[in-house]
Amino acid sequence: MYAFTFERPATLADAAKLAKAGGKLLAGGQTLLASMKLRLAAPEQLIDLGGIRELAGIRKEGNRLVIGAMTRHADVAESKEVQTAIPALAELAARIGDKQVRAMGTLGGSLANNDPAADYPAAALALGATLVTTQREITADDFFQGLFVTALNESELITAVRWPIPKRAAYIKFPQPASRFALIGVFVAQTDGGVRVAVTGGGNGVFRHAELERALDKSFTPAAVADVKTDASELNGDLHGSAEYRAHLIGVMAQRAVAKAVG
Amino acid sequence: MGVNDFAKLPHIGESLKRKEDGRFLTGAGQYTDDIRQADQKYAAFVRSPHAHAVIKHVDTSQAAAMPGVMRVFTGADMQGKMGGLPCGWLISNPDGSPMKEPPHPILAHTKVRHVGDQVALVVADTPEQAKNAAEAVQVDYDVLAPVIDMRRASQGPALHEEAPDNHCYTWTLGDKAAVDAAFATAAHVTQLDITNNRLIPNAIEPRAVNAAYHRASDEYVIHVANQNPHVERLLMTAFVLQLPEHKVRVIAPDVGGGFGSKIFLYAEDVALTWAARQLGCAIKWTAERSESFVSDAHGRDHITHAEMAMDKDGKFLAMRVHTHANMGAYLSTFSTCVPTILYGTLLAGQYATPQIYVEVDAWFTSTAPVDAYRGAGRPEATYVVERLVTRAAWEMGLAQDEIRKRNFVTQFPYQTPVALQYDTGDYHACMNQAQQLADVAGYQARKQTSQAKGLKRGIGYSSYIEACGLAPSNIAGALGARAGLFECGEVRVHPTGSVTVFTGSHSHGQGHETTFAQVVAARLGIDPSQVDVVHGDTGRVPFGMGTYGSRSLAVGGAAIMKALDKIEAKAKKIAAHLMEASDADIEFSGGQFKVKGTDKTIPFAQVALTAYVPHNYPLDTLEPGLNETAFYDPTNFTYPAGTYICEVEIDPATGVVRVDRFTAVDDFGVIINPMIVEGQVHGGVAQGMGQALMEHGVYDVESGQLLTGSYMDYAMPRAADFPEFTLGHVCTPCTHNPIGSKGCGEAGAIGSPPAVINAVLDALKELGVKDLDMPATPARVWHTIQTAKV
Known part of the structure; x- marks a missing residue:
């Protein structure tokens, strides 16, 4: 780790000001701090968002859940509101990383980082979440733009995420054996606007799976997706799984997710 | 008494x-990193980013001028002032000529030979200053092609002048003519090609050393995370630095795990000791995990062809084995005896096979040195024997336990055809107890339950033997050991x-x-x-x-x-x-x-x-x-032995292998503290299952980069990956030591990998799968199933 200065602003406005001046935002730090320890990231200044109270918290607004960007994974996992309204989201949060990661990692940090194997992006995309920032509102469909890239401008912060409550939803993660990130994760959601399926771990970023969505719109059953194939040429392959294996896993995880959602 | x-x-x-x-x-x-000396300085090493390269020039001027930096040392500074790291065991070729033993410099001088090879040493007031300065050392490399695949090592560029074809030695044991004759008359021959995957040790405490020189007494005090401080001192003083042994005190304080990787004398220990004298201070270095991955001695890495000749009843007549063994870039302290003395001699296993012949070719590659790792040669031998025996059973239409029982040694002492003499044991007793504890009788019902869920269940056996307490000194000396035992x-x-x-x-x-x-x-x-x-x-x-x-x-x-x-x-x-x-x-x-x-x-x-x-x-x-x-000084090895039975359940849709039951019955002789012994078996079995299912050190064949250089890609097993183990014990006391004990530290890692893989293969038999290499990761299992279907 290289030397850096540390700021802990108490208001969003102060944080935005510091970010605009070139500081690096620190949410839960579960990616950033590890990168800094390896000297792969070398910010001169960290702006810790942990002191801004308005950023954390979970509440229900009509047919939506609103979760503050600085809400920790463990708090989402343990929230009765989340467990009741969107159990799939609580379960997803309960299986991110390990206990230490869940105690520190945050919803906003995970979404802003947009790791191609992260869990939360799959939930946001499949549930059709809306990301509220210091400047505007962005739909999940517009937010994720590929490998670690999002629609966020420099110095723009996510403040909260609005989650429409689905009719049914489920997430199944197939862990990469070493890192335990998603080798493939599939989130299926039956929403008011139709079925949405998001896949993480397979490519350069989370993506929606149109063929699976079409098949599930016709019949929301595991059997409906049993024969849906995924084009492996669009996927990544590495030491832990070829593109062909990942393509196959998408089908298997989709069936299992639907089976779980149906109950 | x-x-x-x-x-x-x-x-x-x-x-x-x-x-x-x-x-x-x-x-x-109190671990080495906890020790803080007066006038404590800190070291950082500059390491090679290349697998194989000529060092054209090292520019330390910028680094030396950075804040807090005391000195930057390079290979040139050490040239002529010390020896290289010694190898502790001389292996000879069949014609009597010695193995190739190229120099192992403390800091690479003219060439680097693996990613992570140490090139320069920075000493500074703080660890951060040392690290910053190490990044500022400019090394000009001429990059050469790496040598990664040992089967093609002889065609690659030479890593060492002394070994133009990258070949270190050929070693043989056994009567080849008698073995060939037995094969000629056999009713059936079973053949097997297997790979024993490279493992990277991961002790919870990384390597660390804190070397101090005290001018007043002209004494050195070295704290080091090491398994054998006297050996470290002897090797360092007598063979490398030519220091008076009585003026050097080596302390290995609390050490957080070793698994063999802390037996060896490492370059960092020598470099810091020498530099402490040059600078008149104490210097500390603690490896970061990413340094451990590229610079600790790795384990295993064999490619083997094995054959078993049998009569019509499945009685073993003879065994023939050829193994390629990867030495890595340099000969680490005990590297050469692992795939020879500690491997070939164990190929009899628990069986009365009358004739055995083994031939081993050892190769230099541009990878981290390979040396002893929990079991050291014995897991490799057990994997060969126990995979071969299970396959032989299936080819002969016999059950896995039946072929073992037909061939167990029952009379002791037993002289094997590969040099060892087993003093005592009761292999049938271990097998019988293991079968009872594993509820083998209920296996078919469990298999049907799995089948109903669309899952494949398999059962695998492994009846291992190991040789512990390496001895006696005079016989080891005759076999090439350069140390007492x-x-x-x-x-x-x-x-x-x-x-x-x-x-x-x-x-x-x-x-x-x-x-x-x-x-x-x-x-x-x-x-x-x-x-x-x-x-x-x-x-x-x-x-x-x-x-x-x-x-x-x-x-x-x-x-x-x-x-x-x-x-x-x-x-x-x-x-x-x-x-x-x-x-x-x-x-x-x-x-x-x-x-x-x-x-x-x-x-x-x-x-x-x-x-x-x-x-x-x-x-x-x-x-x-x-x-x-x-x-x-012991008069013989001790011979712990046992039977392990593993049951797995495989999801053919994903390739995930779940170990459902694991039973280990061991004969360790007299046990002093059963709780500690159980802990050793648990750890060993977990490590063996790690090898069988998850762990794999992989270098990129083109670039020579270590692809599994962190926990993001090197899959360490975790407690939740395994079931509760069922343990049992048989006791035949060792006949030649006063305690009657045999050793329990490595058994689990030796016996478990073939039990797991035999179970996986048993489960996949009905899908047409005949073979599968470790680690049986989900992706590998799934691809194997797909290929078998075709």
Whole structure:
């Protein structure tokens, strides 16, 4: 780790000001701090968002859940509101990383980082979440733009995420054996606007799976997706799984997710 | 005292809670990184980013001028001032010529030969300054092609001038003509090609060294995370730095795991010791995990073709094995004996195979050096034998247990065709108990239950043997060992009757402070709390060969027993004097000296006090004091053995292998502390399952980069990956050491991989799968199923 200065602003406005001046935002730090320890990231200044109270918290607004960007994974996992309204989201949060990661990692940090194997992006995309920032509102469909890239401008912060409550939803993660990130994760959601399926771990970023969505719109059953194939040429392959294996896993995880959602 | 009487003493066989755990669990342990010397400086190493390259130029000027930097050393600074790292075992080719033994420089001088090879050393006031300066060292490389695949090593560019075809040695054992003749008459021959995957050790404490030079006394004090401090000192002083051995004190304080990877003398230890003298200070270096991945000696990495010849009833007639063994870029301390002496000699397994021939080719590659890792040669041998035996069973239409039972050695001592003589064992007893504990009778019902869920269930056997307590010294010497293989123990009875034991064995998690205290307490009839065990310090322990090859209790414990014999003999003389009896009439048990046939007794503590306050004492015939040292050189190896049975359930849709049941029945001879032994078996089995299912050190063939250089890609097993293990024990005491123990530290890692893979193959048989290499990751299993379907 290289030397850096540390700021802990108490208001969003102060944080935005510091970010605009070139500081690096620190949410839960579960990616950033590890990168800094390896000297792969070398910010001169960290702006810790942990002191801004308005950023954390979970509440229900009509047919939506609103979760503050600085809400920790463990708090989402343990929230009765989340467990009741969107159990799939609580379960997803309960299986991110390990206990230490869940105690520190945050919803906003995970979404802003947009790791191609992260869990939360799959939930946001499949549930059709809306990301509220210091400047505007962005739909999940517009937010994720590929490998670690999002629609966020420099110095723009996510403040909260609005989650429409689905009719049914489920997430199944197939862990990469070493890192335990998603080798493939599939989130299926039956929403008011139709079925949405998001896949993480397979490519350069989370993506929606149109063929699976079409098949599930016709019949929301595991059997409906049993024969849906995924084009492996669009996927990544590495030491832990070829593109062909990942393509196959998408089908298997989709069936299992639907089976779980149906109950 | 005979083994049977010893085993009945109080505290023997008692699961005493570990004395050392109090400090470990409350953060009071003192590891090398916790040691802070006066005038403490810190080191960072510049490491090669290339697998194979010529060093054209090293520019240290910018780094040397950075804040806090004391000095930057390069290979050129060390040239001619010291030797290279020595190899501790000479292997000879069949024609008698020695192995190729190229220099292993402390800092790479003209060339780098693997990613992570150390090129320069920076010493600075703080670790951060040292690291910053290391990044500023400019090295100009001429990059060469790497040599990664050892099967093609002979066609690659030479890593060392001394080995133009990258070949280190060919080693053979056994009667080739007799083996070939047996194969010619066989009713059936089973063949197998297998890979033993490269593993990267991952002790919880990374390597660390803190080397200090004290000008006032002209002495060196080196704290190092090491398994055998006396050997480290001997190798460093006599073979590398030419320092006076008595002026160098090596302390291996609390050490957080080793698994073999901390046996060896590493370049960092030498470099810091030398630099400490140059700069007149103490210098500390603690490896970061990413450094450990590229610079610790790795394990395994064999490619083997094996054949078994059988008669029509499945009786083994002969076995023929060829193995390619990867040495890595340099010969690490004991690298050469692992795929030879510790491998070829184990190929008989538990079976009375009349003839065995093995040939090993060792290769240099541009990868981290490969050396002993938990089991060291014996897991590789067991994997060959037990995979081959299970496949032979299936080809012969026999059950896995049946072919084993038909071929077990039953008469002891048994002379194998590969040099070893097994002293004792009961292989049928281990098999029978394992089958009962594993509920083999209920297997078919469990298989049907799995089938109903769309899952494939399989059962796998492994009946392993290992050779522990490497010995005797003279025979090892004749086989090429450049070190002795004895152990030393000193028992110091204090005037008040408490005891300090000094042992040359080293504990880096094994619990010696408890087990050895139990041995001493049992013998002297005192409470284990009255016994302290000191280890890991050349300044306090007379001598020691350290801990490796599951030797601590069988060899180190035996040395303590010998010292206790001397203590008891002398104490009896003192007691005889005090009770005005003849020495021969004194009996000692339960901590009391008694005159035979009378009710006259005195306690051990009174004898101890008399030894140090010799007012009423036979000073004309007996020295005061009660302090005895003994060296013990074993007459044979010990031979732990057992049968492991593994049951797996495989999801064919994903390739995920779930270990559902695992049963291990071991014969470790006499057990002192069953809880500690269970812990050793649990850890060993977990490590073996890690190898079978998850762990794999992979280098990119084109670039020579380590692809599994962190926990993001190197899959470490976790507790939740495994079921509760079922353990059982058979006891045939070792016949040639006074404790009757055989060693338990490596068994789990040796016996479990073939049990797991045999179970996986059993499960996948019905899908047409015949073969599968470790690790059986989900992706590999799934692809294997897809290929078999075609």
